[in-house]
Amino acid sequence: MTAPDSPVELESQFAQWRRYVQRRRELAQPDADELEDHLRGSVDALVAAGLSTDEAFLVAVKRMGSLDELSREFAREHSERLWKQLVLTGSGTVDARSRRDLRALVLCAVGAAVSVRVPELFGVSLEHDGAFYGPNVGVLVLPWLAGFLAWRRQVRRPLLGVLVALFMLGAVAANVYPLAETSQSVVLTSIHLPIALWLVVGLAYAGDEWCSPRRRMDFIRFTGEWFVYFVLLALGGGVLIAFTAGTFKAIGIDPEVFLAQWLLPCGAAAGVVVAAWLVEAKQNVVENIAPVLTRLFTPLFTAVLLAFLVAVVWTSSGIDVEREALILFDLLLVVVLGLLLYSISARDPLAPAGPFDRLQLALVVSALAIDVLVLLEITGRITEFGTTPNKAAALGENILLLANLAWSAWLLLGLARRRTPFAALERWQTGYLPVYAAWAWIVVLAFPPLFGHV
Known part of the structure; x- marks a missing residue:
């Protein structure tokens, strides 16, 4: 010893x-x-x-x-480092790796942009065939993002085969079922398939270390940073579109068709890959924005949820569980989960519990109470009127969120009382990612035939 x-x-x-x-x-x-x-x-x-x-x-x-x-x-x-990070290189020269990255970026970004237009060759219109593009947008764009990350990580062939197989499965799931445009399953697939395929992108990001909680947390950080960069690119693209429309109309040319059917969809698809490249190449510049926003919005969301619970008790009102309301409440719970995840991703693992940890506990407990109310309403409606794909999907998602939030609340309570290590909370959140992936695939693959393609 x-x-x-x-x-x-x-x-x-x-x-x-x-x-x-x-x-x-x-x-x-x-x-x-x-x-x-x-x-x-x-x-x-x-x-x-x-x-x-x-x-x-x-x-x-x-x-x-x-x-x-x-x-x-x-x-x-x-402080000059920040400005040097805003350009491709700090010395004016480009090394071999940077050139290879740029070539891979251009190839994958162009591939994603072209992919969203390929269905036009088969008579599918971007303007009129939303029932096709909704479920297929992830299938068309995300393989290029996964390919870029897999190339950077130099993933081995077995994992590359898994990635290809999962994207092919997604393509089959999006197109094999005879769904009408008004089918609830079209909406569910349009929501859940991109989630499932995004976690496939996570496999490419983590490479052979997907089972590592550290690499899963890195992917969570990557997701937040990617979102920040994509929004920034979207804002810049919006300004570009506005100027393009205004300047061409000033000389009697209407560019609306080009902007709506070419620049906007192709630019958005390419932006998915470009945002990932920016995260990989320049992550030191804005990587702390997501945690800072988390610090800002956690107390605000906590106050809103507590006020909502007080209003529910005061008015004795039930919760409307129609489709729009279900989506709203599920998005609210996902936002709460996101706030928790990004605060975890930036927290000092050795720091003692503080007031912000207790604030997070209040946020999670409030969300947990709302989740219970929604579940009770959904169960009552299903018992009374029968189930639909929307209600079944919402029931399953809220059960998953209930389990995650309940154990997170317990771990946060232990952390606040200094009886549970922070690592336990981090492991729980990263270990729960495959559960969400599994549920997303179940909704995409099993719900259409289970509910008669309604």
């Missing part, structure tokens, strides 16, 4: 501290090396003064101060 004060044990402590430091992307590698040299010097001095290596390490880390403060200090001293 290794002695507590052995050099091996000390190096293990340094390695753990180094991994912790590297989570802070405000600190470049030279900064981390500088901090480690300073820490090692402090430990050596304390050991020479008579402390044990364990004591010396703890005292030196304590003297170094808060890593948050150190990160902010380095960010202030090296």
